[in-house]
Amino acid sequence: MDAAYNLARWLTRNDQDARDVVQEAALRAYRFLDGLRGEAKPWFLTLVRNSCMTWLKANRPSELIGMDSDAAELQRIEHETPETLAIDALDRRLLNEALAALPAGFREALILREMEDFAYKDIARITGVPIGTVMSRLARGRRLLAASLQAISRASSPKVRE
């Protein structure tokens, strides 16, 4: 239940919509129990995830565009030498904001992997993409997140002194 709400909360970015989405998924789970194959938790999260995507399509269509289109930006990030992240100096709020700003495809992969500890194959099943895509989304998601955190910390430190 927590896993379902957490995923929905991160994808819809607000409490009421996350509740609605989880509730809808629970109703669907009840109706389509026949579709239950294998473990219940990934199965239920698949429903939650699909409800989220339907919700995003209806309410935040812009978030679903360009999920894999900023290839040039990714190329650049991947070739940059990573800087050491001053995670301790970063406050929680900035990390949360940066994570929330990631494109939905990267966000959901990271939430499922880092917060729920799902195996790649389960994430692949929940998000409906091949395992290879899951792995590349995780890698790119981490790098995008690191890059945006660096950008935030670079941008925010001079401001403090203003």
Next chain:
Amino acid sequence: MTREEADREISAAIREHADYHRAPGSLASEIRAALPLESEAPQRPRWHFWLVQGAAMAGVALVTWAATMGYLRPGDDERRAGEILASHVGATLGKRLYEVASSDQHTVKPWLSSRLAYSPPVADLSAQGFELLGARIDHIDGRQVAVLAYKRHQHVIDAYVWPSRDRAAELELKRDGFNLARFASGGMEFWLVSDLNRNELGDFTRLLAHSNATP
């Protein structure tokens, strides 16, 4: 710092520092309230408990529930129940409950007979508190069937009637807050659907079956 170290660091940052949103306590009860099948069937296991117990319990409880509720798997009955429910809800929402409005069985029956290949029984049960509102024709399972609309207090009951050679077994279902009942009588198959409570719908079922068996 290598790529791998940076990846590990960012993954640790998410694990340790990003918000994990626990489900609010009220969510489980909201969901329980929204789920159609509820505690009015005490002989069934309290399957919905898994929602409260959290994700860890979900697997076990779901499987138990799946096994006990196995008879509800989509089959012909299930599909037909879905069609009938959709038709009923559509009619209620669209306010097109009947095409002929009459509480007189001698008006309703000829109206139906002239439009269908069969003549459905039309019972007057107003004395028992079920007022006949009228009738319409709907499409169920690819054919035209008679639908009689009755009213009990503020609840509308739709009775779907068509001839059937097989004597369909009695069946009671609850879907999305609606009660459905099926029975066969006098060569006809009846499906009742209403938001009326199960007991009163059961009374109505017996009255209809009785009036049809003894014309």
